Amino acid sequence: MLILAIDSSATAASAAVLEESRLLGEAFVNTKQTHSQTLMPMVSGLLCSVGKRMEEFDLMAVSSGPGSFTGVRIGVSCIKGMAMPFQTPCLGVSTLEAIAYGQLAWEGKVICAVMDARCQQVYNGMFQIRQGVPVRLCGDRALPVEALYEECKDYGSSLVLAGDGAALCYKSFSAFGALLSPEAIRFQRASAVALAAAAPEKKECYSSPAALFPSYLRLPQAERELKKKQEREMIQ
Secondary structure, eight states: OEEEEEEOSSSOEEEEEEETTEEEEEEEEOSSSOHHHHHHHHHHHHHHHHTOOGGGOSEEEEEEESSOHHHHHHHHHHHHHHHGGGTOOEEEEEHHHHHHHTTTTSTTOEEEEEEEOSTTEEEEEEEEEETTEEEESSOOEEEEHHHHHHHHGGGGGGEEEESTTHHHHHHHHGGGTOEEOOHHHHSOOHHHHHHHHTSGGGGGGOBOGGGOOOOOSSOOHHHHHHHHHHHHHHHO
């Protein structure tokens, strides 16, 4: 199976091509440019480098959330746009699950996949690496850093922090011995999205390009502020 995957769920953006569990190539940038400026040129250059054409892909995958609302929307829109001309099957992969797939070297460890959700909150998913596969310990969720600390402190040095929110949590989690995944593999990457999408059980989750949508855990900030304002007005 030939898979094209992209990730734009946080500050960094990446694209990867996976063929029969072999990574043919990956492009990664971590700049202040918007993903709308970097993703498509990145994909184009990557396909040229690995000698593949858009119509050859069996599946197109994307980290569909949680994450930056704008970044996730851009990533999903890019995959839909590339897949529609050929009606290539699509798959939205949990960003937190993709983070766990980037941590397969931590056999036996508990992976705390964590993304900075601002306002002292994080997006989180808990996984354990068993025989080279991330096994879910809970669903994707949004919660305060303090609440995650209380839940994780009993893991001690068995816990590995990964994701763009890992360094934020490590400031306090290091007190009970939590480990910080090395920077080279810590962040969300398209290669991990492709690995997650290649899992046999994912086949039943494939969709048409038109049916691919982002998956958010929270309302966008503007909508949250509007909701708070409406609640205050109702009280008054």
